[in-house]
Amino acid sequence: MQQSDLFDLPMPAATPMPAGWRFEPGFLSAAEEAELLAAIAQLPLHEAEYKGYTARRRVANFGTAYDFAAHRLLPGPPIPEVLLGLRERVATWAGLAPDALSSALVAEYRAGTPLGWHRDVPDFEVVVGVSLGTPARMRLRRYPPVNPRKADVLNVELPPRSIYRLEGEARWGWQHSIAPTPALRHSVTFRTRSTRRSRGLGPAGAG
């Protein structure tokens, strides 16, 4: 079944997603999702500090933490036990060693919380995200912009229990954002470290 059948999105099945984008619905079972949400409820989420202002989503960083003022990656608290099983499954799905996913970000989007256009900070390479709770709409657009038109924005529904990966072109040649969520959503994103240096990339995320 196509995603567009499920969620009635203006995204024809033939919409070409950028290279490096990978998506799979139903990655987690409902029981696994419930277990993760219970575990997340115990984690110390805080309002994300982002480029000098407080973003509305709440986050917890593990493995690494990003200092948006100093533009550098800092060591973070270890990835908690309750996320290690998920990391292993995510790594297998992504064809990576679990340890390579050295950074984990738990994010909470209360109703109406958006996440603006950005590329993740260049300190990271591959981004793999798991969605929990309410479906969200991720949007993608070329970056730097190429003749921007509204039609050039790709919309992808991220249903709960689905997983996506941003790598290569999808990660470096496109920005992404999350439309204000209709109700509570959580995501857990894992990232590998990048060997690239900042090359004057656009606004960054992952905070």
Ligand SMILES: O=C(O)CCC(=O)C(=O)O
């Ligand atoms: O919540 C998500 O799935 C996306 C999060 C994101 O883009 C980020 O943290 O950089």
Ligand SMILES: [Fe+2]
């Ligand atoms: Fe991001």
